[in-house]
Amino acid sequence: MKLYIPFFILILSIKSFAQKGPAQVKNPYIWITADKNENQFILRNQLHSNSILLKKKEGVLTNNHPSIFFDASQDTLTFDIAKIDYQTIFLVYKVKDSLTEQVLWNIADQSKNITLTTTERLANLSNFKYNSLKNKSEYSSAIHFYQHTKSNLGNNNKYQISIGKIKHNLAIPAHSLKGYISEIIMYDRFLNSKEINKIASYLAIKYGISLSQNELQNYTNSKGKIIWNALENKHYLNHVTAIGKDETSQLYQSKSRNIEDDLTTIDLSSIQESVPDNSFLFWSDNAKPLKFKQEEGLPKLLERKWLMCIDSTIDSHKIKWQFNLKKITNLKEPDTKPWLVIDPTGKAKWDSDEIIYKKLEETSNGTTTLSNYNWDGKKNKKIVYTFQMAPDMFARVKITQPKCGISDGFLKYTIIGGKAPYTITLINYDTKNVVKKWVHDGNTSNIAVHSGKYNYIVVDASGTIYEQKIFISDQDITSPKLQEIFTLNDTPIVINANDYLPEGNYQFQWFLNKELITNGNSIMLTNPGDYQLITKHANDCETVTNFRVEEKNNSKNNQIIALPNPSEDGHFKIFGNFSTITNATLYIYNSAGALITTEKWSGKTQYIYNGHIPTSGVYIAKISTAEEEKSIKIIIK
Template sequence: MSNKYVYLIGLLLTPMLTCAQGHAPGGVFHPVTWYVTVSNQAGEQKWKNLLPDQIQFPPYISLMPSDKINLLNFNEALSINTPENDILFYLNDFDLSRATFFIVCHPIDMLSERIIWSYEKDNKSTLVLTTHRMADLESFNYMNFEPNANNIPSIKTYHQFKSHVDSTVFSRILRIGEKGFTPELPVSTFKGILPEFIIFDRVLDEKERIQVESYLAIKYGISLDLGEAKSYLNSEGNIIWNTFNNKAFSFNITGIGRDDHSNLYQKQSTSANNPGLLVLSAGNLFNTNGKNPTVLPNMGFLLWGDNNAYLDWDEKVQGQPVQLLRKWLMTANGDISGIKTEIRIDTKKMGATLSPNQQWWISIDRSSTGQFQPGEVEYFKGAALPDKGVIVFDNIQWDTDCSGQDYFTFCEGPEMMAIAWISAPTCVPLHSGKINVSIVGGVPPYNLSVSKINSTYSNQWTLNDNRIQEIENVQPGTYYLNVRDADGILFRDTLYIQAIDAPVSNLYPQYDLHTGQLLRLDATTHLEGGDISYAWTGPNGFHSNSPIIEITEPGNYQLIVDKAGCSSYQNIEIVKYDPDVFEHIEVFPNPTSNGYYAMRIQLKRKADVVIDIADLSGHTKQLQTLQGNDRYWFEGKLPSTGSYIVTLRSQNADRSFVLIGN
C-alpha cells in the first residue's frame, strides 16, 4: 500500500494574517503558504511552513527519507524520488481561481515530461504544471517552456485570474509530484528536488512577481531572464542588479546577500547553470549555507554575471598576463565592501589549461570601464586544493572604491611577474616614450633591470613595493625586462616598442598556405604617402624590398615598414594548410556515471563545428552547432544510459568516437 501525504484544509484561508516575524518572500506579504526545506538532527529533510500563524497548511511535511542530504546552491532541497512521495492538499471550499504560484524545481532528467503539481476539481485535473509546459485543461490553454537540454534548475511561476468562481465544485485538491486520475495525461511522476513552494491567493503585479523571483534566484543560484526592461529587486522594490545597464554581463547571474524582510541570508553561491565552476562565499566556504558563520549586513548584496565568452585564453597582450576570454561584472549594494570573500574556480570545467611553471591568478579591474587597463587592475594569486583542480582565492574584497561595481577575470602567470605597459613614442613631433612597471607576487625588495637590444642602453632600480616604476626617455626598439626578488626568483619579459605614428600594414599575424598554391601578401593597403620602404625577411634566407610578395614556403616572416626613419615591425606566421581542421579533442568523463560530459575542442583555425550524438542505430538524438572560434568548450548530458556515437564535423573533416553513459 502506497503512502500518500495528505493534508486537510478545513477552513477558509485568512490572507490578512502576516508572515512570521515580518518575513515574506521577496517582501511581498500575505502568501497563503510558503514551504522551504529544512532537516532535523537525524538528517531527515522536510518542508517547513514559514507561516506558523496560519493553521490551514501543516507546519511540516515529511516524505520517505532520502539516502543523502540534497542541496541546491548550498541550501537544502526536498527530494521526491518515488511515486509514493507525492503530496496531497485537500482544499475543501478554498478556491484558487485567482492565484500566483512559485515553485523551484530540478527534475532528475528531461527525458520525459514530469508532473510538478496539479490542481483538481471533483477529482478532475484542471490546471497542470509539468517540466515542459503549463496547461489549463478547462480553457484548453497551453504554454510550452523553452527546451532545457542541460536540465538546469528553474523557477516556475504561474498566475491565473478567473472571474467566475464555480460554487458547485464539491472538492478541490492540490497534488504535488503526481498526476491525477482524470484525464489520463501522458506525463510521468516527478523525480527530483523541490526546494521551495509559495502560493498567493491573488494575482501579483509585475513588481511583486519580480521581487519574489529575485529572492528565489539569489537563494538558489538561478539566473533570471527578465529582459532589458526589468531588473532584480530587493524586498523594498529597489534595484540590486540593473539588467539594462549590465546587459553585456547578463549570463549566469548569481549572488550573495541578506534581506531580512525576505528571510534571505545567502552567504555562498554558485550558478545553477554550471555549479562549481565559480563559487563565491562570504568568509570561508562551508558545506551548506546555514553553517557559514559570516555576518552580512542587512540589505547588503554582491551580485555577479558574466559575458558568456569561452572559458579559454584570450590573445596575449604585451607586458600583461594572458587572461580568460570570459569576464565577470561584480555589483555591490549596501555596506558590503568590508566583507572578505573566498572565490573558488574549478579548472576542470574550463577550456584553458596552464602553461608550464604558471599559476592561476584573479585580476580585478577597479575602474568603471571593464577594459582591464594596466595600472587599474589588482592581481591576487590562487592556491590549488590537492588533486582536485580547484583553485582558491582568499580574502578578496569588492567595491573598495565604493563605485558600486568591479570587473574580474582569471589569468595565468608565474610566482612573481612584472606588469608592464607602454606610453609609446612619436615620430612627428619627435617625442620619447615611457615604460611603466609594477611587480606583483614575490618578496620585496625587487631588483629591476631594463636593457635595449643592439644598444648600450641599460638601467637598474631597486623597488621596495609594488608601486609603479616609470622609465622615461624610451626610444623605439626591443627591450629586455628582468626582475629578481629577495628570494632569488627571476622573471623575464621582452617588450617591443615602436612609435604610435609609425606606418603599419593591415596584414594579419597568420595565414594558411595551400599545397601547390602561391600566397600573395600586399603590405601597401591603407598606407598613404610617398617615401615608404619595405623590407621582408623569412625562412631559408628569404628577402625582399617589394611591398608585395609571393610565398611558397611556410615559416615565420618579418615585415619592416619605414617612412622617413619611422619604422614598424610585424611578425607574420605562414602555416601549411591542413584540410583536417581538428587539432585536439578531449571528452571526459568517458564513461560518464550521471550522463553529464564535457568536451574540449581545439582547431587549427577558426571554423564552425557540428556535434552529432546518435544512438548505435544511427538515429540522431542531439545536435549542436558551435560557431566562430578555433577553441570550444561544450557541456552536455546524454539523453539516457547506453552507448552513443559522437561525430564532430567541421569544414570537410569529421571525427567520431563512442561516449558511454552508465
C-alpha cells in the same frame, strides 16, 4: 547536474519561520518549504507550521539549505483548492534528468485536466493552447522563476493541484517529476510586477540562482527598493549571486555560491551579527568562457571577468572568499601559478597602475581561501576581478602606440614579484639587437619605441628570469580588419590578408602564440590558439592584428587544400598544415599519373606552394610525410 526552473526557482531554503508571506507579499494560498529534521528531510507547510507533508531520508543541501527528493511516480503532493480563476505559482526544484521533459504541476477537477505545466511548456487544456517556456539549449543560461496562468475553471468547486504528475490520463511526452523540491508558493491572484520581483529576488538570493536577464531584471528587497541594478551592471548579467540580510522578510543569506557556477563562494558568517539590515554584496560575471587570452603586454588573463558590488555598510575585509581553482588551473602552463587580479576602480582596465595582484596558493582539493583581505580599500563600492596564470615574478607593460615613422611610443613597465633591483633588456625581435638595457630599482619605467616586434627580459636580484614578446602597432596606419574569433570545422579556413587591405605593397608575418609560423599574404587555419598578423607597409610602418582560432571536437589538424579550385587561369596555391613540425614532399601528377613537378618542405608546420599549370585538366596533388600521405584533386579550366 543542472537546475532548471521555468518560472520558479532552484534549490536552497532558509530555516522555517513565521511570516505572512515570502518577501512580505502577503496571503499566499500555498507555501511549502523543505527542511531537515535530524536525519530526515521534510516538506513543511509554512501556513500551518506543525503540518509536515512529506518525510524522506534522501535529500541534498545546496548553499546549506535542504531540498527533499521527490519522485512523483511514487510520492504524492496534492492540494485541494477552491475556485480560482487566476494563479501565480513559484516552484523551486531541481530535476535529476535535465534532458527529459517532466511535469511540474497539473490543475484538474474530478473528471478532466484543466492546466498543465512541464519543464518545457504551459498548456491550457480547456482550449488546447500551448506556450513553450524555453528552448532546451537555453536552460543552463537562463532560468525563469514565475509564470501567470489562467485556469478557466468552471462552476465545479472541487479542484486539485498535483505537483509533478497528471491527475487524469493524458497522452503527452512528459514524464513524472523526479528530482528535488525546495519550495512551492501559490497565490490565488495575479501578483503585480513589484510583488513578483520581490519574491523572485528573495528566492534568487536565497537559493543562489540568477534571475533571467533576457529582459533586464533588477533585484529588490522586501520593501521594493532596488538592491542590484541590471542596467547599471549590464556588462555583468551572468551568474548573479548575493549574500546579505533583509530582516523584514527574515532573509539572512550568510554564505552563497551560484548554483550553476561553483568557482566563487563568499561567506560572511564570522560577522553575521554586525551586518546591517538591507545590506547586500552581489557578484556576477560577463558570461565569457573560462579560457585564457593573451592581451598585449600582459600575462594571459581569463576571459571571464567578475563584478562585485559591495554595500559600504559591510566590512568586506572580514569576509571569507573561497575560489574553486580546479576549473582554471587545468589550463595553466608550466612554471605558472594562479593570480587574483583586481581592478578596484571597477573599470576593467588591466594595464592600469591601480591593478592589484594577489598570488593564490592552492590546497590539495584545488581551492584557495582568502580571509581578512580588504577588497574595497578605495571604497568604490564596485570592483572587477579575474584570474591569470603567471610565474612568481612577471612584468606588465602598458603600451602607448607610436605614430608611423616616429619613435614616440612608450613602454611603461611594472614588475610584480621578484626582488629589486631588476635588470631589463629590450631586444629587437627581427635584428636581435639590444634596443636598451637598464637597471631599475623601482616598479615602473618608461622607454620610447617605434613600431615593431620586441623581446624583453627581466632579471631580478636573485637571478629569476621573466621573458615575453610584445608586438607594437603604429596607431595611424590601416590594419587588416579580421574577425576576432574563427571556429574550426571539417573545412579548413584560409585567410588572404590582401583581401582586408587597400591595394598596395605589403609584407606579412603570421604568428601563433607569438611564434612565427609562416610568411606571405595567405594562411590556412587548422590549429587553435592566439594568432597575430604583422603587416609591414611600404613605408616600413607596422600594424598588429590579433585574432583567435577555436576548435570543435571533430576538427582535424593535418590538412591540405588548394585555392582557387577550380582555377580559371592555371594559377593556384596549395596549403599544407601539420600539427607538429614536419618534413614533407609535394608531388603533382597529371590525369595519366605522370609526375609533372615536386617540391620538398622541411622544418615547418605550414607550407604554401605557388603553382601554375597552363594546360586544362584534372591533376592530383599529394603531400607525403613520414607518417601519412594526403591527396587532393586540382582542376584547371
